[in-house]
Amino acid sequence: MNYSIIIYIIGMILKIEAVFMALPAITALIYQETSGVAFLITIALCLVIGLPLTRKKPTRKAFYTKEGFVTVALSWIVLSIIGAIPFVISRSIPNPVDALFETVSGFTTTGASILSDVETLPHCMLMWRSFTHWIGGMGVLVFILSLLPLTGGYHMNLMKAESPGPSVSKLAPKVQSTAKILYSIYFVMTVIQILLLLVGGMPLFDSICTAFGTAGTGGFGIKNDSMASYSTYLQVVITVFMILFGVNFNAYFFIITKKFAQAFKMEEVRYYFGIIGIAILIIACNIYHIFGSAAKAFQQAAFQVGSIITTTGYATTDFNTWPEISRTILVLLMFIGACAGSTGGGIKVSRILILCKTVRKELHIFLHPNAVKKIKMDGKAIPHEVVRSTNIFFIVYMLIFASSIFLIAFDDFNLITNFTAVAATFNNIGPGLELVGPTGNFGMFSWFSKLILTFDMLAGRLEIFPLLILFVRDTWKKF
Template sequence: MNYSIIFYIIGWILNLEAAFMLPSCLVALIYQENSGWSLVAAVLLCLLIGLPLVIRKPKNRVFYLREGFATTALCWIVLSCVGALPFVLSGYIPNPVDALFETVSGFTTTGASILTDVEALPHCLLFWRSFTHWIGGMGVLVFLLTLIPLTGGSHMNLMKAESPGPSVTRLVPKVKSTAKILYMIYIVLTIIEIFLLLFGGMPLFDSITLSLGTAGTGGFGIKNDSIAGYSTYCQVIITIFMILFGINFNAYFLILIRKFRQAWESEEVRAYLLI
């Protein structure tokens, strides 16, 4: 077992999570919310542990499926535990088990919640809660593949361990380029939904958080009645994008390179749309 590369990747995960929390810190600053200190504390903890782990680069950067599965499991545990800290430290979800449940539900895009009054949370924590959906929707390790220089078949082994499906295929010869293409499609679809919701009269904060929740297909909302209080137009947009985000992104890539027939011939796409 190549432990050095496993800890190296975990260090990167912690540093990435610190970066992912920064937009929520900005939201706290904009809305002048005191709860923002809990996010800052979590960021500092991530960097305190993560930076030392990545300063010393491992000599052997090749790892196989065994290391891939171990890394994936450990990364999700670390990601969820640290991601729950802002809820606990702020006091809005004081029970660590409940906070962990909420965070795991977000990162895994399950969408289950222990909260009975979502609107009681400050804007910064609502944003972080929805952002966990967006991060988990594509997979944080897929994002990591675009950053970490690994050798041999390591990228593919990590991607296989991260992906829930029975098989993983490259869109282009390099797995790193495949990860970049997937994330570009993911980001563009999210931005399009935000603008369409804004066009329907939805406030900016609501548009962003609901789009993040839609992208992950988990459905975290920021209102106690979910999206029932919004206009029919906004409800339709969210429904359509929930369907679009559920389609295999390989199909979108095939459409972009004008291989429409090949995209339609995908059994997964046809079965999904038929259902």
């Protein structure tokens, strides 16, 4: 294990988090809020710890997959712990476990909250909550790769460990260039959404926070009713951008470089939009009697389908009261999630496709034992390692999911609440059903259950393995 380089990168994470905290600190200055002092204290803490850790550059450049996974996992844990400190210092969320839950929910773009009245929070705290979504959406280490000229050939191991999906590919010859491309697309799309929200009459502060939550597919609202009080135009803009941020960013790169054939050839993206379209139509028909208008039912169905499949978690209505068919579809969409290479969570459409194609291949082999059949995606054969890792991912996913439901059951809430609470946190969605529905929150869980759900949020965002590898004894051996 190359500890020196891991410590160096964690030091950089702390320094960058100090820079990120300047935004809520400036917000506090604008609104003349004393809570901004909490950010200044935390910034000082980040620099006191981070500067010594990065004073000496590591001499050993060996940085393999193991180091990449450990670095990503530890970086996100440190990022979350430090990010929770302003909530505790300002007494906005005085309980450290609650503050950690809220912060992890922000960075992992989950959007699950323990707060029952977010409108009482100062503007600087609301900005920080929403900004954590934007930071975590693309990944803080991807941000580091886009800015810093790291050398030694270990960029890809960091990107593989942090980027969502069964496999990661470079958009440019250099990983640093790929990171810059990704963040450029991410930034431009965020700015466009802010401008469109402003055109619709949304205040600047609301527009920035909402765009941060949409871009990161996070879902922290700054109002108690989430998005319900905003106009239909604003809800439509948010719907469109939630769905767009759930698309594999490779597709945008192909479109920008005028490789339209490659963009439309992406099988995952086609299925992603197909699933969204079918779900919207079924739910719109199912809830027509509630709204009494086909257009309103379609718009509400589109918002909630877009919010759930992209794991954003915004809400315009209490879908917990919808008919069972609609609720069932929304729960299924929680598991499917968005595309790989997007800011969305869930299992990912690409993994679902690979699993389905694997089943079809096995059935074909049963009928034709001597046949040689390869699993293909976008017309290309999928490497065996990707298929194997997808199968293992799903097995571990189910084990963690089942274990989490069992462990939080000791709080004695009903099964639907527990099941959807784990689904909402593990898939980085936010709201579930029953007590954790759009009008509820996670505050009623015990500190133990909150820590279990916090682990689920981190595991879900980091695609499980980077977090699990911390608990393997051989990880910490020096070779």
